[in-house]
Amino acid sequence: MEELLIQAVKDVNEKDILMLVDQAFATGYKPDQIIELLKKGMDCVGKEYETGNYFIADLMMSGIIFKEILSQERMQPSTSKKNQNYNGTILIGTVKGDLHDIGKGLFSGLALSCGYNVIDLGVDVSPQTFVDQIIKLKPEILALSGVLHTAIKSMKNTVDLIEENGLRNQIKIIVGGNPLTQETFHFIGADAFSRDATEGINIIKSWTQEQK
């Protein structure tokens, strides 16, 4: 079943994907296991695009199907974790020049289920918008998302502008996205980075616990 689901995502075959996700639930798969399989399929879609076999329309369609599945009630993070104490406010956005928002959505959903107030500024968010919203909303945490290589520079510009406005020491910053490495993370000047939404949540939870 796992191989079939990955293949269906690779083929951007919506009907089969939805049917196989149903089957996965029926046989006891958990949402995070299903997300892992979908991500593997998306990697294949990305590779097909890189090699010229797929077009932008295929990327778009795969994104639409992924989002459709994520929006299903049964995919939401465990409700037993909800109603926890308020843990703080997270301001989040995909950085300037980048329109990818599925990983951001995953992180936001998990953060909400862990008791954080999440304010999502959307995609293609400029450094100035982040700064304006930090001044206005005073969040404890800023989460920057980006999956394009060019997002690294946008993240750096955002952190630099926060610094220039004298706001850096009042906020913890986590950057997330596949192109990030230890090296690019240091270049950006954030407090943490992750290529995985769940790991990112564990990092911010450790910050929140330190503050309590």
Ligand code: B12
């Ligand atoms: C769907 C898709 C699109 C859709 C996006 C739809 C949407 N609503 O997001 C559309 C069609 C818009 C798109 C456009 C483009 N795309 Co695109 N896209 C993809 C694809 C196939 C899947 C992305 C995805 O959603 N994956 C699943 C999610 C769950 O993964 P994710 O977003 O990476 O999130 C994970 C981590 O990054 C991390 N994470 C992300 N955010 C955050 C935030 C925090 C705080 C934390 C802790 C973690 C975290 O956690 C998640 C896992 O748990 C990828 C291929 C791939 N393998 O990813 C290419 C890919 C990202 N796209 C690519 C490209 C080149 C483009 C275009 C430039 C194509 C073009 N010529 O126009 C444009 C760029 C448009 C723009 N300005 O942004 C390249 C990027 C190469 C690079 N690194 O620079 C990829 C890798 C494809 C490839 N192999 O060539 N794309």
